[in-house]
Amino acid sequence: MNKSVFFGALTVAGLTAGAAAASTLDDVKARGKLNCGVTTGLVGFAAPNANGEWEGFDVAVCRAVAAAIFADPNAVEFIPTTGKTRFTALASGEIDFLARNTTWTFSRDVDLKFDFIGVNYYDGQGFMVPKALGVSSAKDLDGATVCIQTGTTTELNLADFFRANNISYEPVPIETNAEGQQQYLAGACDTYTTDASGLAATRATFETPGDHIILPEIISKEPLGPLVRHGDNDWGDLTRWVLYALIAAEELGVTSANVEEMATNTTNPEVARLLGAEGTLGEMLGLDAGWAKNAIASQGNYGEIFAKNIGEETPIGLARGLNAQWTDGGLMYAPPFR
Amino acid sequence: MSDTHAASVPYVRESMLPQVEPPATAKGPVKWVHQSLFSSIPYTILTLVALYVIFVILSGFLPWLLGGVWNTGNIRECREVLDGAQGGCFSVLTDRWNQLLFGIAYPQDGYWRPTMAFILLFVAAAPVLFGSVPRQLLIVTVLYPFLAFWLIWGGSILVPLAALLSFAIGYVVYSRLVKSSFAGGLFGGIAVGVVVWFVAGLMTSNLTDVLALEEVASRNMGGFMLNMILGVICVSLSLPLGIVLALGRQSNLPIIRLICVVFIEFIRGVPLITLLFVANVVLAYFLPPGTNFDLILRVIIMITMFASAYIAEVIRGGLAALPRGQYEAADSLGLDYAQAMRLIILPQALKISIPGIVNVAVGLFKDTTLVSIISMFDLVGMIRGPILASTDWNGVYWELWGFAALLFFVVCYGISQYSQWLERQLQTDHH
Numbered sequence: 075m076n077k078s079v080f081f082g083a084l085t086v087a088g089l090t091a092g093a094a095a096a097s098t099l100d101d102v103k104a105r106g107k108l109n110c111g112v113t114t115g116l117v118g119f120a121a122p123n124a125n126g127e128w129e130g131f132d133v134a135v136c137r138a139v140a141a142a143i144f145a146d147p148n149a150v151e152f153i154p155t156t157g158k159t160r161f162t163a164l165a166s167g168e169i170d171f172l173a174r175n176t177t178w179t180f181s182r183d184v185d186l187k188f189d190f191i192g193v194n195y196y197d198g199q200g201f202m203v204p205k206a207l208g209v210s211s212a213k214d215l216d217g218a219t220v221c222i223q224t225g226t227t228t229e230l231n232l233a234d235f236f237r238a239n240n241i242s243y244e245p246v247p248i249e250t251n252a253e254g255q256q257q258y259l260a261g262a263c264d265t266y267t268t269d270a271s272g273l274a275a276t277r278a279t280f281e282t283p284g285d286h287i288i289l290p291e292i293i294s295k296e297p298l299g300p301l302v303r304h305g306d307n308d309w310g311d312l313t314r315w316v317l318y319a320l321i322a323a324e325e326l327g328v329t330s331a332n333v334e335e336m337a338t339n340t341t342n343p344e345v346a347r348l349l350g351a352e353g354t355l356g357e358m359l360g361l362d363a364g365w366a367k368n369a370i371a372s373q374g375n376y377g378e379i380f381a382k383n384i385g386e387e388t389p390i391g392l393a394r395g396l397n398a399q400w401t402d403g404g405l406m407y408a409p410p411f412r
Numbered sequence: 413m414s415d416t417h418a419a420s421v422p423y424v425r426e427s428m429l430p431q432v433e434p435p436a437t438a439k440g441p442v443k444w445v446h447q448s449l450f451s452s453i454p455y456t457i458l459t460l461v462a463l464y465v466i467f468v469i470l471s472g473f474l475p476w477l478l479g480g481v482w483n484t485g486n487i488r489e490c491r492e493v494l495d496g497a498q499g500g501c502f503s504v505l506t507d508r509w510n511q512l513l514f515g516i517a518y519p520q521d522g523y524w525r526p527t528m529a530f531i532l533l534f535v536a537a538a539p540v541l542f543g544s545v546p547r548q549l550l551i552v553t554v555l556y557p558f559l560a561f562w563l564i565w566g567g568s569i570l571v572p573l574a575a576l577l578s579f580a581i582g583y584v585v586y587s588r589l590v591k592s593s594f595a596g597g598l599f600g601g602i603a604v605g606v607v608v609w610f611v612a613g614l615m616t617s618n619l620t621d622v623l624a625l626e627e628v629a630s631r632n633m634g635g636f637m638l639n640m641i642l643g644v645i646c647v648s649l650s651l652p653l654g655i656v657l658a659l660g661r662q663s664n665l666p667i668i669r670l671i672c673v674v675f676i677e678f679i680r681g682v683p684l685i686t687l688l689f690v691a692n693v694v695l696a697y698f699l700p701p702g703t704n705f706d707l708i709l710r711v712i713i714m715i716t717m718f719a720s721a722y723i724a725e726v727i728r729g730g731l732a733a734l735p736r737g738q739y740e741a742a743d744s745l746g747l748d749y750a751q752a753m754r755l756i757i758l759p760q761a762l763k764i765s766i767p768g769i770v771n772v773a774v775g776l777f778k779d780t781t782l783v784s785i786i787s788m789f790d791l792v793g794m795i796r797g798p799i800l801a802s803t804d805w806n807g808v809y810w811e812l813w814g815f816a817a818l819l820f821f822v823v824c825y826g827i828s829q830y831s832q833w834l835e836r837q838l839q840t841d842h843h
Contacts, residue, residue: 114787115801122798124507126516153631154787154797162693252800252809279807281491389488389803 098170098302098309099360102143107151110136111169114154117275118384118392119175128152131383132173135194135300135317138369139171142316142361147372161186164303171313173300177227187304191314194299194376196396196405198292199231200270202277205285207264212291216241221254221263223247228268231294251276265289269296271384271392278389312359319366322348322408323375325399330374337367348411355411376406476500480811486804504808505815508799512815515634515789516798519626522566526637529560533644541830543837564633564641566625574612578605594750630708634789636819641708642790643777643823646715650776651769653716654723655762659753661728672724679721684779687714692786711783719776726768730761763838770831774824791816 102108112120112132120130128136128150137147155163155174164172165187175197176182178190201212201220209215212235222229224247236243246263248254255276258266266273270292277283300317302310323329326345328336337349346352349370350363359365373379377399384392398404436442449459479499483506484490490501505512514523536556539549558572582605590597633641660672679687691710699705734757742752762769784793795812799805805812 113801114789114793114797115799117801117803117806121801121803122511122516123802124511124804125520126511151631154789156785156787158689158785159693159787162697166693166697255807256809275803275806278803279487 098306099143099312102170106144107149108136108140108143108171109151109153109169110139111153111155111160111163111172111174112136113174114156116175117278118271118388118390120152120173129383131195131379132175132300134373134379134383135173135320136171138320138373139313139316141372142312142319142365142369145362145364145368161188164188164301167303170309171300171302175298176301178297178299178301182301188301189304189310190299190301191310192299192317193297193405194317195271195297197269197271197296197298198396199228199267199294199296200273200292201265201267201289202258202273202286203265203289205287209265209289212289212293213239213241215243215265217243218264219244219246219262221246221248221257221266223251223254223268224249227294232267235293255279271390274392275384275390278391308360312361315355315359316366316369318408319348319369319411320373320376320379321399321406322411323366323370324377324406325401325408328370328375329378330371333367333370337364344411476810482506487807490808500811501808502811504799504805504811508794508805511635511794511799512791513635514637515632515794517632517634518628518637522626522628525563525566525625529563530637530640532556532559532563541834562625564628564637565630566627568616569623570616571613574616575609577612578607578609581605581608594748630706633708635794636791638708638783638788638790639777639780639820642712642715642780642783645712646719646776646780647773649712649716650719650723650772653720655727655758657720657724658727658731661724662731675717676721676724679717680725684715684718685782685785687718688782688786690714707788711786711788715776715780718779719772722772722775723769726772727761727765729768730763730765731757733764734760766831766835766838770827774827777824777827778820791819 096104112128112130115121116130116132118131120128120132122128133152136150136152140150141147143149153163153169155169155172160172160174160176161182163169172188173194175195176190177197178193182188183190201215203209203215215236220232220243222232222245229245232243232245246257248257251268251272254266254268257263259280266276268276270288273288277286277288280286300313302313322344323333326342326348328345328349333349336345337351340346340349340351343352347355349367350356350365354363356363356365374382377394380392380394380397381387384390386393394402394404396405398406400407433439437446450456475498477500479494479497480502481490481493481499482502484493484501484503485507487501487504490503494501510520510523514526518526532552533556535549536553539545539547539553555576558576562569562572582601585604586597586601588597589600657672657676660668661676663669663672688711691714692707695705695710738756738760739752742756747755781790781792783790784796787793787797789797795816799812800808
């Protein structure tokens with residue numbers, strides 16, 4: 075808490091210094107590049123490939139914003155940040171946009187003076203167990219040893235869950251995810267708990283992933299989303315609606331393959347507005363009419379991005395679950411483009 | 413006569429026996445094995461236990477090393493090829509070789525540039541490190557920092573040339589003035605150098621494509637190259653700075669002494685990680701938004717300050733170890749302070765300090781990996797971040813960390829061997 079107050083105070087200092095500067099969009103356009111903060115590396119979400127090009131689920135959001143502004147998904151400077159440096163990098167203006175699987179919480183939104191522009195992945199804490207243990211529900215884990223990262227919200231969630239269900243457990247404290255993998259595989263604990271996407275990614279690296287299952291219970295809410303600084307609402311609107319454009323495109327059936335065709339001869343008025351064939355949505359954001367078309371053409375719609383980076387066809391193999399469209403029983407719901 | 417001797421004849425040999433080899437058990441390997449390994453029962457037991465431990469380690473390690481896979485595209489293919497057999501997945505090293513050495517963002521057709529700078533480093537360092545190398549090579553040493561900057565960072569060659577020119581003119585001024593006063597020469601030289609640099613910078617700022625290499629931003633430096641850059645620059649900068657601080661701490665002028673003591677004690681009392689966080693995070697708040705104060709430069713300043721405080725204390729130890737008489741001898745010869753230090757005190761004090769200085773240098777080189785915490789992709793940062801987080805290679809630990817350990821070991825062991833050689837060279841107390 076003290077830390078966040080400290081950072082909060084620093085943030086205010088940074089903001090007052092930055093308030094005199096021009097709007098973020100003008101800065102970005104003048105620079106010719108979007109400065110986008112990403113993680114130093116998280117499987118499926120952001121990592122450079124063998125050629126040094128950044129790829130991943132969060133990276134795609136950065137590239138979509140760049141494509142909307144410059145019609146060029148490569149007009150991005152990716153700035154790797156750690157869990158410790160990410161907020162200061164954003165607050166100090168070093169980056170314009172932070173897409174680093176950051177959980178949307180009250181204090182980050184309010185106290186640290188950031189604006190979360192939406193949620194691109196609904197995560198939650200889950201459990202992984204060896205199949206041989208014969209457990210099918212987290213409520214069967216009475217007396218189990220649990221590998222848990224210390225000093226995280228997952229640790230607190232775990233205590234809450236076991237107390238609420240009136241069962242006991244024995245924590246095995248670990249420091250990093252890599253250590254957790256090793257401890258779990260070595261049999262130091264019966265179950266390993268962290269965010270479900272992390273569990274899936276971890277399981278995907280095992281020699282025999284089929285011997286391990288992820289239990290159905292999700293015991294916490296971890297909405298991960300990109301964020302921007304407080305204070306420049308135009309910039310917040312722009313990034314928010316680029317994200318919504320990706321989500322809406324999936325709902326409306328616009329894909330990277332058919333976006334050009336849809337832009338010219340669609341009969342759906344909402345698609346026409348989204349892709350700039352009708353109306354002045356782009357102009358309202360300070361962009362040209364083809365902003366959403368460029369974003370979708372370069373990265374695909376939300377569903378395509380999901381499938382390409384973390385979906386069931388990839389080694390990570392995450393199911394859509396909560397991240398399905400609202401029409402399919404998920405939580406992805408873009409407001410109307412009107 | 414002969415009779416008296418006759419009684420003892422059987423016991424007197426009249427001819428020399430031919431020389432015979434010592435028995436097989438008292439020479440060569442057999443004797444060595446017997447004496448060193450099996451001389452008594454406890455030794456024998458210890459030997460057998462040690463042999464068993466070595467066998468266990470090697471029987472695990474060698475199949476892993478020799479049975480490794482070197483040319484697959486990702487960890488899953490690796491496991492398919494191995495098919496349950498024991499073996500390392502060294503494909504990650506071949507697949508990400510350039511990233512491990514140069515980071516993710518260095519232009520791929522420019523890898524020859526840091527490689528060239530690395531090779532020239534040995535040419536430039538040789539005349540400083542080895543007395544037997546021809547002195548003419550020192551010219552390479554002087555030119556090297558400017559050349560290496562141009563090779564690694566790119567841009568027009570005029571930028572480092574301007575810097576070189578200002579250094580040269582500054583040095584000329586210094587050598588003119590130093591005869592009358594050391595301080596006057598030093599400050600005069602610095603002042604003139606700065607002015608020349610500024611003017612030359614203004615003049616060359618429009619000529620950006622004279623002999624220009626593709627410019628590479630500091631942010632794009634990475635891999636082992638970044639460790640080498642930080643290590644070499646910080647060690648070579650912190651040594652002179654450390655000497656100055658050590659002398660300043662012993663100075664008779666209270667202000668200078670106070671400044672040096674406060675600096676050394678403060679820097680030594682603060683963890684390096686804290687300084688790096690200040691360089692990366694806190695400075696960003698105090699600089700006006702949009703200021704682009706080079707991150708590597710900030711880190712170099714912090715690491716140099718850190719290392720120079722330690723080197724200052726090591727050298728102070730060397731200064732304190734000199735007998736009082738050496739100082740008095742210098743005074744009685746009529747040498748002034750600068751001469752006494754340069755000709756009498758420092759050569760001896762530095763010689764005593766070599767093991768300590770090398771210790772700091774080796775530690776500093778390894779400390780450069782801490783920059784991975786502030787999200788710079790040095791060798792360790794590359795492994796922790798991009799490589800282990802790629803879907804291709806998540807889960808390959810031993811091979812990557814083993815490789816990193818090997819690289820650092822080679823460099824650090826080399827430094828330590830050199831320092832031992834140097835100590836033997838400088839030994840003057842022949843026994």
